[in-house]
Amino acid sequence: MRKLPLIKVQRGKKYYLKMTPAQRYQHFILMSTFILLVLTGFPLKFHYYPWAKTLINSLGGLRVTTVIHRICGVTMVGLFFYHWYYLFKNLYVYYIAPSIRLKKFSIKGLLKFIYYSPMFPRIKDVKDVADFLKYVFFITDEKPKHERFHWREKFDYWAVFWGIPVLGLTGAILWFESYSTMFFPGWFVNISFIAHSDEALLAAAVILIWHMYNAHVNYDKFPMSPLFLTGYLPEEIMKHEYYLEWKRINCLVEKDKSLFFDMDEYKANKKKEMQEHLLHCFEDIIDENFENEEKKDEQA
Amino acid sequence: MRVIAKLFLGILLMLFFSSVGNCADDENCLLCHKYRTLSRIDETGKTRLYYVNDNLFHSSVHGKIKCKECHSQITKIPHEENTKVNCLNECHIVEPTSEKRFSHKSVAEVMKNSIHSPDNKYANFSKADDFPECIDCHNNPLFKPIQLFKNITEEGQSPKALARCNLCHKEEKFIKYFYNHVSHRLHTSKDSSEIVRMCERCHSKPEMVKRHKLKNAVSTYKDTFHGKAITFGLEGAPDCVDCHVRENESAHAIKSYEDPESSINKDNRKKVCSRKTCHPNAADGIEDIRMHVVIDKNLYKPEYYTALGFTGLTLGAFFPLIVVLILELIREIFPNFSLRKFKRRK
Numbered sequence: 001m002r003k004l005p006l007i008k009v010q011r012g013k014k015y016y017l018k019m020t021p022a023q024r025y026q027h028f029i030l031m032s033t034f035i036l037l038v039l040t041g042f043p044l045k046f047h048y049y050p051w052a053k054t055l056i057n058s059l060g061g062l063r064v065t066t067v068i069h070r071i072c073g074v075t076m077v078g079l080f081f082y083h084w085y086y087l088f089k090n091l092y093v094y095y096i097a098p099s100i101r102l103k104k105f106s107i108k109g110l111l112k113f114i115y116y117s118p119m120f121p122r123i124k125d126v127k128d129v130a131d132f133l134k135y136v137f138f139i140t141d142e143k144p145k146h147e148r149f150h151w152r153e154k155f156d157y158w159a160v161f162w163g164i165p166v167l168g169l170t171g172a173i174l175w176f177e178s179y180s181t182m183f184f185p186g187w188f189v190n191i192s193f194i195a196h197s198d199e200a201l202l203a204a205a206v207i208l209i210w211h212m213y214n215a216h217v218n219y220d221k222f223p224m225s226p227l228f229l230t231g232y233l234p235e236e237i238m239k240h241e242y243y244l245e246w247k248r249i250n251c252l253v254e255k256d257k258s259l260f261f262d263m264d265e266y267k268a269n270k271k272k273e274m275q276e277h278l279l280h281c282f283e284d285i286i287d288e289n290f291e292n293e294e295k296k297d298e299q300a
Numbered sequence: 301m302r303v304i305a306k307l308f309l310g311i312l313l314m315l316f317f318s319s320v321g322n323c324a325d326d327e328n329c330l331l332c333h334k335y336r337t338l339s340r341i342d343e344t345g346k347t348r349l350y351y352v353n354d355n356l357f358h359s360s361v362h363g364k365i366k367c368k369e370c371h372s373q374i375t376k377i378p379h380e381e382n383t384k385v386n387c388l389n390e391c392h393i394v395e396p397t398s399e400k401r402f403s404h405k406s407v408a409e410v411m412k413n414s415i416h417s418p419d420n421k422y423a424n425f426s427k428a429d430d431f432p433e434c435i436d437c438h439n440n441p442l443f444k445p446i447q448l449f450k451n452i453t454e455e456g457q458s459p460k461a462l463a464r465c466n467l468c469h470k471e472e473k474f475i476k477y478f479y480n481h482v483s484h485r486l487h488t489s490k491d492s493s494e495i496v497r498m499c500e501r502c503h504s505k506p507e508m509v510k511r512h513k514l515k516n517a518v519s520t521y522k523d524t525f526h527g528k529a530i531t532f533g534l535e536g537a538p539d540c541v542d543c544h545v546r547e548n549e550s551a552h553a554i555k556s557y558e559d560p561e562s563s564i565n566k567d568n569r570k571k572v573c574s575r576k577t578c579h580p581n582a583a584d585g586i587e588d589i590r591m592h593v594v595i596d597k598n599l600y601k602p603e604y605y606t607a608l609g610f611t612g613l614t615l616g617a618f619f620p621l622i623v624v625l626i627l628e629l630i631r632e633i634f635p636n637f638s639l640r641k642f643k644r645r646k
Contacts, residue, residue, distance in 0.1 A: 043532075044528050044532075047522070047523075047528050047531050048522070052531075056532050061532070062532040062533065063534065132624075135638075136624075136627040136628055136630070137627075138634070138637055138639060139638065139639050139640060140638055141635070141637075177589065178582045179581070179583065181584070181586045181588070185585060186588020187588065187589075187600070187603065194607050198606075198611070199610065206617070206621065209621075209622070210622075213625055219632060
């Protein structure tokens, strides 16, 4: 994979890398399947409202929406398994392989690596929540300084992490109702039905209100944060919300200049090169014309 | 004076004979009942419409039967109170296999053994008023206000089907009559959503549900995938009758689930679920899936605790998040106001 610069300068503004392309693609699949699942699932949960029928009909009727729902469900569960692979791959690439090479591998080190991986909840998060409460209750005017992901994002992540297996399992039981009764008692199908729709409601509520507010509608990101599209966050938000991460990236970039990429400078250079190139071509053409005219004169 | 009386009689006779040509109305009921606004408001405040749409009536199942065959109590004009139809009357039609006068008594016999009869031993409440009569389910659309006829989807004839009959049978009245009496019974005359609506008329009345010690069966059914499929117009999804009636039996014979002969008795349920068109691969446990789940601690324990757990989880997870969100917004309104800063200033 191409190595991306940690800081990118564009139109005089600094942008900080927060999501790698792999993470962005995963988020994109999760997002699109989630939206389609909500669109095709919620009319069934709220079947007694008039909009439910309109929505189902606009998506092509019940026969089509059930197929869409199942395709998206399978894709989302597939993504869940891919994410496990992704986690173990990173564990291998960034800890197991280097530590074995350096003959420093230990279980304690492995656990420590997992504990300090970006999404893992740790004591710092509890402190951040406490600091946050101090801030919102007007005790201090200092905001907690967050690392790469703060506790709200970790909350979203772990909600999805437990939500997908619950929804996937109960969904599969409802999908294969005849076979599931081979292994489970009948009431298990009934509780799957309740669990599937209630968990979906919780997930949709959290994503549509809490996550959308934090990620996009928030006062300093409105109307939309570019993070999920570009993977980069503008400096003011980075400094404001992820102070420690901002400091860490600055430190890293100071040590290794290859992590810094000035788009403006690159563009200006390109432009200059282009102009020079054109000028050369132009000179050649003029020269050629000049020679041709000279030849004509000689012939005359 | 005598001249006026003669003239009046003459007009009356003219009116009488002018409508004799219409064979089923030789009692001349349509003389009055053809008026679309013929109606009154009864003691309960309900508007009763007495209009009969001649065209619709003559192409209906009962188009060849005289009014008085069913409205037998009517003897004079204006009619007495309570001239209800008695469907068990023998009407003038001759049943072709036995050559006896036809009546619906055999249907009544079947009904008597069903749960829809007050005499059934499985009924929890046996006051006759609460039990359905013929017209509670077989609502004849003939007496409905005119605007309802515009898109009748419940009953009636398909002109497409009639067109086939027209090919050989020449008498149009006969075709319509015969089609209604015989052919329309070859396919279900009510679609699934109409059947659900029909059952709902009684089974979702709160006071009735309470008296008969039933849970609201229709709303719980509508919450299942079966009910939702029908709500969203999936043809072929099972309605009430599909499960509650034994295969090859009339819908008049619906029995209590406690009755060993019932299709939904514990021993017979699997047979219903694993019909060819439903869940043919069904495993043994399929009959234990509950179709009328109510969130009730005593009836359905696992369902109750699951729903309770998830409600708790939803409220317990979602509301703190909203509170955090609101607190943060409030804090942003007063960015410079805080206790520690005050201390620092001092």
